Structures are given as structure tokens and as C-alpha cells.
Amino acid sequence: MSRENLVDATASALIDRVLAGDFADGALPNQEALARECGVSRLTVREAMKGLEQRGVIRVAHGVGTFVVPAEHWRDIDAIARLQRLDPKGTGVSRQLIEVRRMIEIGAAELCAARCPDSVLETLECCVQKMRAAAEDSDVDTFVDADIDFHDTILQGTGNPFVAAIFDPMRPTLEFSRTQTSSVADIREHAIAEHQGVLDAIVARDPEAAGRAMTSHMDQTQRDLETYVLSR
Structure with a gap:
């Protein structure tokens, strides 16, 4: 799988986990933990999370953590469609x-x-x-x-x-x-x-x-x- 496809697949897997309610408190684990859970490198997770942040699915509070954005504020059509x-x-x-x-x-x-x-x-x-x-x-x-x-x-x-x-x-x-x-x-x-x-x-x-x-x-x-x- 190409690097681009691997990043996309990781982002998709993270959206699936958001929709499944895996992050009930709205906070995502750190990148190292997510990398282990997804079976990919930290760099891949970082790029996937950057994409999800740009799409309005998550927000990164530097020094605090990464959090799921309430669904009503999502800007990504694919994520919204999957939720619906x-x-x-x-x-x-x-x-x-x-x-x-x-x-x-x-x-x-x-x-x-x-x-x-x-x-x-x-x-x-x-x-x-x-x-x-x-x-x-x-x-x-x-x-x-x-x-x-x-x-x-x-x-x-x-x-x-x-x-x-x-x-x-x-x-x-x-x-x-x-x-x-x-x-x-x-x-x-x-x-x-x-x-x-x-x-x-x-x-x-x-x-x-x-x-x-x-x-x-x-x-x-x-x-x-x-x-x-x-x-x-």
C-alpha cells in the first residue's frame, strides 16, 4: 500500500472509531498509542490526524491533547455521510x-x-x-x-x-x-x-x-x- 493510501486508511479507521464511540470522553490517545493500535508508524498517524483536523473532525489543543469535534460542526462530507x-x-x-x-x-x-x-x-x-x-x-x-x-x-x-x-x-x-x-x-x-x-x-x-x-x-x-x- 502506498504511503498516501496508508494515511487515508488510517484516517478512515480513526473516523470509524469516532463513530463507534471509542473515544467516549472526546479525547484521543496520544500518537504513539494510536500508532500501536492502528499498526502503523507515528508519522502515518500524525499525517492522518492532520488531515482529520483540516476536515474539522478533530481539533488539536497543543500541550493539552486531541479531541473529537462535535459532529454538528464537521466539515467533511464523507465523515458526515458515514455518520448519517x-x-x-x-x-x-x-x-x-x-x-x-x-x-x-x-x-x-x-x-x-x-x-x-x-x-x-x-x-x-x-x-x-x-x-x-x-x-x-x-x-x-x-x-x-x-x-x-x-x-x-x-x-x-x-x-x-x-x-x-x-x-x-x-x-x-x-x-x-x-x-x-x-x-x-x-x-x-x-x-x-x-x-x-x-x-x-x-x-x-x-x-x-x-x-x-x-x-x-x-x-x-x-x-x-x-x-x-x-x-x-
């Missing part, structure tokens, strides 16, 4: 994801309709076809993959790399949420219809229609969540 996935019902994360998606994906659909190359249209059509086939086979995993690929393609189709970069760390959490909801056959059918509407608007190169179609999709996603998941 601990919710056994996923109710909080599902609602929050829809809020974030509304803020980003409606505008992304508009930009995609205005800017994307024809190759994006072909990929979007392929994703919808895969969703239809997976729905017929009740293949939830394939359905979710095609669903998320559809949205990833729209983000890429904006031509703005920042848009896709913002969403990338949230993909595992989105997969978690969509797998939960897409296990319901009615939700799969609703999703296919909404995705087709978004696709039609983008194919027509109509940004306003694409924005309306994505708004409709987010509205339907919210209704399905409330009706089929949260009400139970």
Missing part, C-alpha cells in the same frame, strides 16, 4: 439528501440541457433502459446503480467539474437511501416515469423544462419517501 448512515431507518439522511439534491440537481438539469454533448443523451437513455429492465426483474441493486448513474451523467453533462465533485462523496449515502426506497415496486415505477420526463426535456434541449422535470422528480421522491417509507 448509522441511522438504522435512514429517515434523517433521506430527507436531508432530498434537500441537497433540490439545491444542486435542478440547476444541473438546466445546465445539462443547455450544454451537454450528444453522448450524454445516449448515456441517459441507456440508464433509463437499464432501470426499466431491472424493474421488470425486481433487481433492486441494478436499478439503483442505473438510477444513480443517470444523475451522475447529468452532473457531468453540466460541463462544470465542481458540480460532480460536490456530489461524489455522497454517492455511498445516496446508494444506501435509494436501495431502501427502491425496494418498493411502486417507487421504482414512479422513478422510471420521472427519469423519462427529465430525459425528454434534456433531449429537447429545453433548460426550463429540464428544471421543471427535475423539480417534479424531487417532489415525487419526497412523496414516495413519506408515503411508502416514513409512514411505516
